[in-house]
Amino acid sequence: MRDGGDRALAFVDDVSAKTKDTAVELTSADITQYEEDGYLVVRDALDAAELNRFDKAFRTHLEELHPSELKYPNPGRYTLAKSCMADPDLAFVVEHPNIVEPASCLLQEDPILTAFVIYDRTPGGPGIPAHNDYKRWRPVGSSMNWLFTIVPLCDFDEARGQLFVAPGSHRLERVQPGPGRAQEVAEAVRPDDEAFIDPELCRGDLLILNMHCWHRAAPNHSADHRVGFFNKYAGISCPPATGYYLFNDDAFNALSTAGRRYIAVHSDRPISRARMLLQRGDRYLFTEGEDGLYLPGGPTWRESAIPDWDIGNYIASVHGHMRDQVRVETPWASYVGDYYEDGDLCRVYGYELNDNGFPVAYEGEWLDLDNVQERATQGYEPEAIATWNRPDLTRGKGVTQAQARIDQYAY
Template sequence: MLTAAQVAQYVRDGFTVVRGALDDQEIERFATAFKRHPPLHGPVPGVYPEPGRYTLAESCMADPDLAFVAEHPTVVESAATLLEDDPVLTAFVVYDRTPDGPGIPMHNDYKRWRPVGSSMNWLFTIVPLDDFDADAGQLFVAPGSHRLERIHDRGGRTLEVNPAIRPDEDSFIDPELKRGDLLLMNMHCWHKAAPNRSKRHRIGFFNKYAAASHPPATGYYPYTDAAFNALSESGKRLMATHSDKPIANARVLLQNGDTYLFHDGKLPGGPTFHERAIPDWDLGNYIASAHAATRERLKIEAPWLTWVGDYDEGDTLCRLYAYELSGQGFPVRYDGEWLSRDQVLDRNLGFGYEADAIDRWLDPEVVRGKGISQAQARVDQYAY
């Protein structure tokens, strides 16, 4: 689907554009469905459509007339080519910058505290429903600002990322996005948006896809079963997790050599809560919950955690994170017992998923990043 020149541009500049990726009929289908769903999922409440930027997200794709764009062949095949892997939908988002709505300053969207931003290999797929011109507000990108040389593999369980490098103001360009164009943009590419000075709504969908082998460090956004069922049978492969069961517990697979800590016969953990130190729509980061539980039960707090999986615990789900001890901690006894994988199987401990979780954690094909709480990210997301 993409040309060699487009792939080369993405590698070099951090973005590329497919002109006319969606036709007028497809855009109209999406725009009509959008009118049925007020975009009120943003972190800052407003009186729609007063001037502002409004968000339609969460599980809004339960409407098939919205969901079809998530599995649009041009979008999905282009994402697969650039990710060099099967793409997984991590965010289904529509932004509506209403008339006189403000712009957004320069930023990039690799964010270790967000389910939609903490994978180590993801990209934006951005399609405007109307021209992003000087009146409605351009989306500017900074070519080459993704700076992938900042990412390092130092032999641990997770990749390391050096702090982002802020580009110069004059390095941004306007890719001149028109109605139905597709902008594919690397997660580390810096971008900004101009204000909407027109009398029309500036609407576009800004979906995100991660490589299947690179799950979000915080865990995926918890889509509902209805959102999953809005996809076609072939499109269902795009959603890694979904359930109507609540994620009620957060647990930690704590590794020390070839053993794993069990506390009262279970992996240590406790009830989840929504942190809301950095408000946004994409719930699902329960690292603060895991920290609270391990502080209370084990008197420790890991500098970061990374998602392993979501597991059934009866009427609810558990979001499981992992961390490997480095041997640099003060040698105080842990409350619990350290067990090997074979001992876990022999003892039939916990809920029955623990051996599978260990296997997932040790899978060398999975590339992981460091997940942190929102409170940690408010200080410095690169400090860990």
């Protein structure tokens, strides 16, 4: 669980301490290039000793590569993720000043790690078509302010497979304030094929890539493994709309005391319940349970419409319980926090109703904050309401995997 509290796991409040002076300081020209092009390359961000340390550690985890149905090292694209950073010889890059300081500068706020991922495209492994990685259904893609920090462990050249980027394709004018709590994002605009360029990434370089910037990868035509780490950091004020990927305690403890500030939530306990904080004006909907009043929700289940490694989106679970308990389904939901409930964790989402719904009475009882404090069963509900109403947080729209298979921008 997070240091500093025994109930809420939602947000780090102070990450102002620094590990050490950074060896990389971005210039105003660097910042302007990132803002205009959606990417920036920092050459030689990691030195040979650091790269060798990471290389050696990665090779001890080959049995953990995903997807397990492929037989490594047959041609393919393999992923080492989840809480593999429990290995300190991998985790050190999470808090490396040449990575987190530029990330903080470009996010314009303190960074929070949302994904620790190593990709191994084996000889003959296929490329990846053009895409951007703002994904409302994924814990690692649904923040409203995040970026990639990509470090190749070999040259990403024509033989091993270049990583192409499309300068200016992030099109931030598509992101606008919404009428409610969450920001609006217009449909992405796919750049022309000729818009992609090769930034000529070499071993140890750092590519910082905006979440909306389009990119693609070429196949590996060489006899070498094409390996790199592709970590993601979100701004501290912009939690993922689906909720964070929950790192385990070993992953958290692999970082230095100062470096642990880059992890927002961690626990060895499962997220076994999900609930919805449904707001109308200054009141919140509660349903009657065996022991009293609860937020609508219940046990979680894992949606597999778009399977991937970053478990944590339980919007489908909470939608199912809401249909059964209060006979509504919200078009989207936004993460509030993770709280202890009956020995495990409960992931709470929020949604604020407008006046456009058909006026049929809701199952349940609408409570103001005073009544919530007096009558709610679990005890964390007032804290969840306070977090939901924080004006300093920027929220996005989280959707289910099934919704995203049709059109994630439709909501």
